[in-house]
Amino acid sequence: MTGRSARRILGWAVSLLTIAGAGLVLLPYFWMVSSSLKTQDEIFRLPIEWIPRAPQWANYPTALARFPFEKYFFNSTLVAVAVMASNLFLCSLAAYGLAKFRFPGRESCFRAMLSTLMLPLEILLVPTFLVVRQLGLLDSYAGLIIPLAVDAFGIFLMRQYIMDLPDSLIEAARLDGCSEFGIYWRIILPNCRPALAALAVLSFRENWDQFLWPLLIASKESLKTFPLGLALFEGSFNASYHEMMAAAVVGMVPMILLFLLFQRAFVRGITLSGLKE
Amino acid sequence: MAKPGDEAVSDGLASAPPAIPQRRTAARPRHLSIEQRLRWVGFLFVLPALLHLALFKFYPMAQALLLSLFRYDLLSPPRFAGLGNYRALYENPLFHQSLGVSVKYTLGVAIPEWFLALGLALLLNRAMAGRGVIRLAYFLPIAMSQIVVALVWKFLYHPHGLVNGLLEMASIGRINWLSEEATALPALMAIGVWRGVPLFSVVYLAGLQAIPGEYYEASTIDGAGPWQRFRYITLPLLRPTMLFVIVVSLLMAMKFFTNPLVMTEGGPNGTTRVLPYFIYETGFAFFRMGEAAAASSVLFALAFLFTLVQFRMLRRETAE
Numbered sequence: 297m298t299g300r301s302a303r304r305i306l307g308w309a310v311s312l313l314t315i316a317g318a319g320l321v322l323l324p325y326f327w328m329v330s331s332s333l334k335t336q337d338e339i340f341r342l343p344i345e346w347i348p349r350a351p352q353w354a355n356y357p358t359a360l361a362r363f364p365f366e367k368y369f370f371n372s373t374l375v376a377v378a379v380m381a382s383n384l385f386l387c388s389l390a391a392y393g394l395a396k397f398r399f400p401g402r403e404s405c406f407r408a409m410l411s412t413l414m415l416p417l418e419i420l421l422v423p424t425f426l427v428v429r430q431l432g433l434l435d436s437y438a439g440l441i442i443p444l445a446v447d448a449f450g451i452f453l454m455r456q457y458i459m460d461l462p463d464s465l466i467e468a469a470r471l472d473g474c475s476e477f478g479i480y481w482r483i484i485l486p487n488c489r490p491a492l493a494a495l496a497v498l499s500f501r502e503n504w505d506q507f508l509w510p511l512l513i514a515s516k517e518s519l520k521t522f523p524l525g526l527a528l529f530e531g532s533f534n535a536s537y538h539e540m541m542a543a544a545v546v547g548m549v550p551m552i553l554l555f556l557l558f559q560r561a562f563v564r565g566i567t568l569s570g571l572k573e
Numbered sequence: 574m575a576k577p578g579d580e581a582v583s584d585g586l587a588s589a590p591p592a593i594p595q596r597r598t599a600a601r602p603r604h605l606s607i608e609q610r611l612r613w614v615g616f617l618f619v620l621p622a623l624l625h626l627a628l629f630k631f632y633p634m635a636q637a638l639l640l641s642l643f644r645y646d647l648l649s650p651p652r653f654a655g656l657g658n659y660r661a662l663y664e665n666p667l668f669h670q671s672l673g674v675s676v677k678y679t680l681g682v683a684i685p686e687w688f689l690a691l692g693l694a695l696l697l698n699r700a701m702a703g704r705g706v707i708r709l710a711y712f713l714p715i716a717m718s719q720i721v722v723a724l725v726w727k728f729l730y731h732p733h734g735l736v737n738g739l740l741e742m743a744s745i746g747r748i749n750w751l752s753e754e755a756t757a758l759p760a761l762m763a764i765g766v767w768r769g770v771p772l773f774s775v776v777y778l779a780g781l782q783a784i785p786g787e788y789y790e791a792s793t794i795d796g797a798g799p800w801q802r803f804r805y806i807t808l809p810l811l812r813p814t815m816l817f818v819i820v821v822s823l824l825m826a827m828k829f830f831t832n833p834l835v836m837t838e839g840g841p842n843g844t845t846r847v848l849p850y851f852i853y854e855t856g857f858a859f860f861r862m863g864e865a866a867a868a869s870s871v872l873f874a875l876a877f878l879f880t881l882v883q884f885r886m887l888r889r890e891t892a893e
Contacts, residue, residue, distance in 0.1 A: 397615020
């Protein structure tokens with residue numbers, strides 16, 4: 297009897313700890329939103345004011361008026377959508393080729409592609425910059441988008457999924473006289489919707505957030521992305537933290553919405569890539 | 574349409590190594606040509622992605638290795654320097670410091686992630702009220718933009734920010750987190766862990782949920798306690814997931830330098846100048862492209878080493 301009640305108390309304690317931990321994880325967001333609604337004098341005031349007495353909603357328009365944030369927002373979205381679209385197409389096409397066809401050198405192809413996972417842009421920054429410069433793509437949307445158009449991660453994720461599709465599906469379509477590209481387009485793609493959704497969400501999230509690459513190759517104001525704009529904002533209005541937090545909240549909202557709407561796809565993407573192999 | 578026999582044969586077709594051709598039936602000439610055509614189709618499907626990766630991964634990597642043997646400032650043409658860049662790095666105390674900082678940062682972020690993420694996944698896998706909402710709360714940092722993270726934490730670590738405010742209320746006193754040599758790097762590590770743990774606990778959680786419940790039931794009937802169930806069922810079955818987490822977390826921490834760039838500019842006194850940041854600075858602030866390329870090659874070598882170790886372990890794993 298005492299063993300059972302002790303176990304129950306332990307269970308409650310662990311649950312409480314889990315909830316407290318969640319609070320701790322969320323604290324930075326809460327503080328960010330709270331500070332974005334304070335006056336400059338209030339942000340560093342002690343004792344800590346968790347909730348501002350008079351919310352300063354005007355901080356938002358003031359902060360956003362300091363920089364062409366709509367332009368940055370547009371650029372980030374454009375880059376993210378273009379990179380996502382090309383990844384969805386090229387990665388699923390390559391994954392289909394790797395998963396359902398046999399040709400000499402297929403395994404080495406796949407291995408070579410996978411090996412690029414350890415060569416992310418951050419590690420190849422200098423030479424990629426030089427290649428893009430040789431191609432004359434500095435300071436252009438093409439330069440922001442094309443180097444990111446294929447990510448081996450997408451090929452890996454799609455291949456995992458396509459391998460599990462039954463071959464009979466493809467053979468039946470082939471017997472019906474469907475063209476090879478038609479099989480990919482009309483049979484394979486509709487059947488991998490869950491994997492495509494997962495890849496779409498992960499890719500959009502990652503690429504909306506591009507910062508380093510635009511920092512290097514987009515010197516024109518009209519090409520800057522939202523994260524880059526935020527970083528510049530921080531550099532130029534160092535003291536006005538309340539406005540910076542307001543701008544940061546605006547930058548966070550699309551991500552949070554995306555995450556809440558597509559939570560399943562997010563988790564599936566992370567799972568698909570991690571679980572198997 | 575699909576007979577079970579069909580499945581087995583076509584399965585063999587899809588997974589057989591390409592070196593050993595398997596004919597489905599005694600081949601008539603017509604079939605052979607279709608098979609040959611299909612080979613080309615498969616290759617053509619792979620080709621665009623392959624060309625892209627060749628142009629933006631393999632060619633740059635080869636170029637970096639080549640460039641590391643030259644002096645190049647982007648303006649005047651490159652001049653051959655032999656191993657001069659590597660010697661310059663070897664003699665540059667800042668490079669040694671940066672290598673040390675990178676190792677410390679990578680291990681200091683990745684190792685806590687392995688354990689905390691597993692712990693969190695175990696907590697979130699328990700049956701409890703409101704589990705969905707609690708999971709969501711923990712997973713939200715995954716969605717945070719890296720610059721937003723950097724700005725918010727810079728604000729939290731501000732000499733008069735929330736972290737010091739809480740310390741002061743507990744009468745501990747304030748610390749200049751980001752401007753003192755002893756605390757700057759650990760402060761950045763803490764952010765890395767805060768951001769990485771949710772991501773990897775999603776991976777662990779998926780691994781945990783893939784373990785059949787019957788295993789636990791059977792072992793409970795046989796009298797196994799919670800620790801024994803964890804030790805002899807959960808841990809062994811999670812091994813592939815763990816390997817994945819270990820390598821990805823190491824690679825992620827190794828390449829990361831947004832926070833040093835935005836929050837500390839590598840300071841104070843270079844204590845947060847991780848290797849990718851050193852490369853970025855050498856190349857794009859001092860325009861010593863050759864030396865930056867040489868440092869990149871060192872970074873490739875490290876990434877390659879980590880990955881190689883993982884593939885070795887994975888192969889042993891699958892061979893068992």
